[in-house]
Amino acid sequence: MALSAARLIAPLVALLAAFVAPRPVAAQDYPVRPIQLIVPTSPGGTLDLSSRMLAPLWSEFLGQPVVIQNRAGGASAIGTRAVAQAAPDGYTLLVASDSSFVTVPLTRNDTGYTLDSFTMLFSYGVGSLFVAVNAASPYHSLADVAEAARRDPGKLTYASYGIASLAHFGGTMLWRALGVDVAHIPYRSTAEANVALLGRQVDIGITGSLGGSSDASRVRVLATSAPQRLAFAPQVPTMRELGHDVELGFTNTVAGPRGLPPAVTARLLAAHRAVMEKYGSTLRERLLAAELTPVDLDGATALAGMRQREARFRAVLGAMSLQE
Secondary structure: OOOOHHHHHHHHHHHHHHHHOOOOOOHHHOOOOOEEEEEOOOOOOHHHHHHHHHHHHHHHHHOOOEEEEEOOOHHHHHHHHHHHOOOOOOOEEEEEOHHHHHHHHHHOOOOOOOHHHEEEEEEEEEEEOEEEEEOOOOOOOHHHHHHHHHHOOOOOEEEEOOOOOHHHHHHHHHHHHHOOOOEEEEOOOHHHHHHHHHOOOOOEEEEOOOOOOOOOOOEEEEEEOOOOOEOOEOOOOEOOOOOOOOOOEEEEEEEEEOOOOHHHHHHHHHHHHHHHHHHHHHHHHHHHHOOOEEEEEEHHHHHHHHHHHHHHHHOOHHHOOOOO
16 A cells, blocks of 8 residues: 555654754854853953953863953943843853842843843952042042041042942942942943043042052042952052941853853853963963952852842942932
């Protein structure tokens, strides 16, 4: 009896499906094309500079270019959201700090992502906030700032790199610790905030990077939020050292979308480990020059630290103005 066309075709369909069915990503298969690394801030800041420092080294061990794309806007939410919504295939990655991962989604309901939207891969550097004034300022210490702020509540101004940025949270925590009222002037980027400080458009700057402006002839750094004095700025006291219960750092962390295959995660982490093994000593000096303290944290450790800091930030939300 003749076979029907359907019965003849069925085995061929099954055979083709076996060839084209999606396979789990294997580490040896990845990557086969360039990787896009999104930096959700403008060029020139610590995050951007350190990413450009590391990207060609990661490329060396991945065998494919790691191409940086700055996608600023929305207090870093635009670029961060793009990665959260990307396919979890390892070809769209993010490098960001706590401002992107924690403070912005904590204070806005339109970001389109949360901490749980990402696969954290590793952190390579820890940054701190600096409290600085123009070199021509009459304030030579935090005590001077506090005295002036108590004398004229709300008159002094401080610049940050955006509403809900880490600098905004850090400023709120510091002024609460000092018991003073200092007006917040948000700018769109670290570079703009630093320019405002240099131009004496504000009295104080709170920033995660002085961007080469730390020359004593231009600015006077009064304190840092680091847990101890920084290797690249040993002359600057910590806030805690000055008697104020404020300690705040942020990690520069590389992440992918949630659901990144374990093999891809392992491949990326192995490439980073290889970079650190080969270039560790040189990288340490370059990261310090970029105002970062080098660290080597895996994704789980980085995420745990962010959750701890998120809880601390929630405690000061009520004291913050989130209006433009």
